[in-house]
Amino acid sequence: SQQGEEDPQALSIQEGENATMNCSYKTSINNLQWYRQNSGRGLVHLILIRSNEREKHSGRLRVTLDTSKKSSSLLITASRAADTASYFCATDAGQGAQKLVFGQGTRLTINP
Amino acid sequence: NAGVTQTPKFRVLKTGQSMTLLCAQDMNHEYMYWYRQDPGMGLRLIHYSVGEGTTAKGEVPDGYNVSRLKKQNFLLGLESAAPSQTSVYFCASRTPPGYNEQFFGPGTRLTVL
Numbered sequence: 001s002q003q004g005e006e007d008p009q010a011l012s013i014q015e016g017e018n019a020t021m022n023c024s025y026k027t028s029i030n031n032l033q034w035y036r037q038n039s040g041r042g043l044v045h046l047i048l049i050r051s052n053e054r055e056k057h058s059g060r061l062r063v064t065l066d067t068s069k070k071s072s073s074l075l076i077t078a079s080r081a082a083d084t085a086s087y088f089c090a091t092d093a094g095q096g097a098q099k100l101v102f103g104q105g106t107r108l109t110i111n112p
Numbered sequence: 113n114a115g116v117t118q119t120p121k122f123r124v125l126k127t128g129q130s131m132t133l134l135c136a137q138d139m140n141h142e143y144m145y146w147y148r149q150d151p152g153m154g155l156r157l158i159h160y161s162v163g164e165g166t167t168a169k170g171e172v173p174d175g176y177n178v179s180r181l182k183k184q185n186f187l188l189g190l191e192s193a194a195p196s197q198t199s200v201y202f203c204a205s206r207t208p209p210g211y212n213e214q215f216f217g218p219g220t221r222l223t224v225l
Binding site for chain 1: 147154156168170202204214216
């Protein structure tokens with residue numbers, strides 16, 4: 001079963017606007033990661049936030065984590081056409097954090 | 113460094129045929145993974161390996177076998193392909209826990225007729 005559930009499933013905004021995607025998960029985690037997937041390509045790691053962190057920044061990306069609500073959000077500021085992609089959250093799972101469990105993703109479209 | 117590579121990129125099989133997908137990584141990673149991605153389903157873990165000579169089942173292992181004879185290679189086998197195995201397959205690798213980023217290959221698009 002999926003650990004992470006992204007919301008919304010699809011998001012379409014104008015270039016320059018901010019995009020916010022949410023992820024909810026079910027069990028306790030050690031960390032949560034966000035990945036981007038361009039059409040027809042493999043996933044690329046964007047950012048990792050540990051369970052004892054509440055917010056993390058990387059360039060135009062801002063990630064928050066609320067362990068009490070078992071949720072995370074990814075904010076992309078000043079969006080660009082090149083940000084058009086699918087975005088997935090992933091949580092560690094299993095003993096020793098050997099595996100990641102991915103959500104179903106949010107399809108983000110940036111309109112010029 | 114090439115990172116994670118997958119062979120082949122595309123393949124069409126007939127029901128009942130067999131094939132092997134090859135994943136290779138040059139980052140000296142201990143952990144390797146095989147996922148399948150279907151529309152609207154995200155990535156689902158098929159099998160994974162935490163070291164040379166070891167393998168373990170993931171979420172959807174039925175119909176697949178794997179081998180990790182060398183640290184840099186992880187093979188995914190389909191003994192008797194079925195149309196339900198039509199999917200895009202991704203391989204990934206990473207270092208052990210403590211730094212959990214996974215590095216992905218470009219994917220193999222498999223169609224089973």
